């Protein structure tokens with residue numbers, strides 16, 4: 596399968612829409628709800644969100 600997203604910044608390997616790592620189907624992604632995520636991918640997203648929240652708390 597080939598997929599091109601206008602929000603993906605190739606040079607940075609990041610999503611400019613969400614300002615984080617591109618994980619197709621993650622919350623806020625244009626593909627959210629349009630595809631099924633594997634359990635492993637859901638777990639990865641959960642860990643990344645926890646890390647992001649922890650960084651925010653550290654800045655406060």
Ligand code: SF4
Pocket residue numbers: 600601602603604609610611612613616617618619620621623624625626
């Ligand atoms: S996370 Fe979704 S919206 Fe963002 S670049 Fe990846 S596919 Fe596109």
